[in-house]
Amino acid sequence: MDRKILLSTAYFGSIQYFTKFLLPGTIEIEYHENFIKQTYRNRCTIAGANGPLNLTVPVLRGSFHKTSINELKIDYKKRWQDVHWRAIESGYRSAPYFDFYEEEIIPFYTKKTKFLIDFNNEITNKIFDILSIETPVVNTKTYNRIDWIDNAIDYRETIRPKGNSHDKDFQPHPYHQVFEEKLGFIPNLSILDLIFNTGPEAIDILNKSIIK
Numbered sequence: 574m575d576r577k578i579l580l581s582t583a584y585f586g587s588i589q590y591f592t593k594f595l596l597p598g599t600i601e602i603e604y605h606e607n608f609i610k611q612t613y614r615n616r617c618t619i620a621g622a623n624g625p626l627n628l629t630v631p632v633l634r635g636s637f638h639k640t641s642i643n644e645l646k647i648d649y650k651k652r653w654q655d656v657h658w659r660a661i662e663s664g665y666r667s668a669p670y671f672d673f674y675e676e677e678i679i680p681f682y683t684k685k686t687k688f689l690i691d692f693n694n695e696i697t698n699k700i701f702d703i704l705s706i707e708t709p710v711v712n713t714k715t716y717n718r719i720d721w722i723d724n725a726i727d728y729r730e731t732i733r734p735k736g737n738s739h740d741k742d743f744q745p746h747p748y749h750q751v752f753e754e755k756l757g758f759i760p761n762l763s764i765l766d767l768i769f770n771t772g773p774e775a776i777d778i779l780n781k782s783i784i785k
Contacts, residue, residue, distance in 0.1 A: 577725040585617040604712040617763040658682040670772035746781035
């Protein structure tokens with residue numbers, strides 16, 4: 574039986590997140606959970622001159638904060654797109670491949686997508702194009718309780734900003750970063766960090782970060 578790999582949606586997901594798309598199995602993105610704050614669902618972490626920098630997409634949450642992730646709307650009252658792009662540009666303008674990929678990424682900071690999950694899906698599809706990943710991905714039809722599923726691996730809560738201590742399949746593989754001389758190597762940042770710093774080598778580093 575083909576195993577199922579469950580992932581949450583993610584805003585420019587981490588390196589750990591994107592290694593999961595290279596694992597054997599059927600990838601399913603959770604479409605029916607309630608939104609969980611302070612996670613990669615609407616946050617990514619990039620490198621800044623003074624260390625890791627969190628970028629958070631503001632969202633409009635429903636009553637009692639129990640909004641299904643597929644109904645969660647992005648809040649454009651704040652100029653977060655300008656803030657995020659300035660931070661990305663400041664952090665990676667001197668990276669070896671920033672100029673090469675800039676035009677691929679900047680549209681996400683000029684257009685306005687209504688729902689967070691659609692925005693994240695568009696981003697993930699763009700990263701797939703850049704990295705030449707062809708893994709089929711589907712959305713869950715209902716909320717998946719892990720104890721109801723045979724032969725499944727659940728990364729929905731494993732991949733989170735507070736660490737990857739419970740992920741036996743992931744070990745960050747080092748690569749050169751813009752601020753490494755000052756800050757040392759910072760593991761498991763957003764996939765943007767890997768792409769801007771390593772370009773066509775990014776897919777090899779993802780594979781080397783998988784414990785086989």
